[in-house]
Amino acid sequence: MAQLISDHQFEQFLREERLMGSECSSCGSLFVPPRARCSKCQGTGMQWSEMSGKGRLAAFTCIAIGPPSMTEEGYDRNNPYCTGVIELEEGPRMVARIEGVDAQKPETIKIGTSLMMKYLQRTGDQESVLAFAPA
Numbered sequence: 001m002a003q004l005i006s007d008h009q010f011e012q013f014l015r016e017e018r019l020m021g022s023e024c025s026s027c028g029s030l031f032v033p034p035r036a037r038c039s040k041c042q043g044t045g046m047q048w049s050e051m052s053g054k055g056r057l058a059a060f061t062c063i064a065i066g067p068p069s070m071t072e073e074g075y076d077r078n079n080p081y082c083t084g085v086i087e088l089e090e091g092p093r094m095v096a097r098i099e100g101v102d103a104q105k106p107e108t109i110k111i112g113t114s115l116m117m118k119y120l121q122r123t124g125d126q127e128s129v130l131a132f133a134p135a
């Protein structure tokens with residue numbers, strides 16, 4: 001029985017501090033964030049699969065001029081933040097904020113660093129933002 005895979009449900013899980021991907025029941029491919037249709041075999045028999053939250057840094061950029069939501073949090077030219085591609089232990093890659101690194105000194109940030117996910121509660125609303133930090 002195929003489960004309903006939606007961004008809304010993904011957000012619900014994040015609020016419960018669970019990182020969920022979708023797993024194709026035909027070929028076993030994993031997607032994070034979840035997809036309703038498998039990009040490998042086009043199958044639509046997807047089910048939820050919980051990720052451990054462990055991964056390693058595959059790529060990153062340090063951003064000085066971000067979207068308004070980041071400016072509100074106090075990030076700007078003098079206080080850049082870091083966004084990275086995380087290769088999860090389970091295989092899929094996802095993009096998220098990288099915390100606990102010095103975004104002003106990108107040369108100190110190393111590809112391959114072990115990361116662990118953490119959740120940032122945004123002030124003002126109850127939105128949970130997913131970030132990763134060195135394990």
Ligand SMILES: [Zn+2]
Nearest residue numbers: 024027038041
């Ligand atoms: Zn598939």
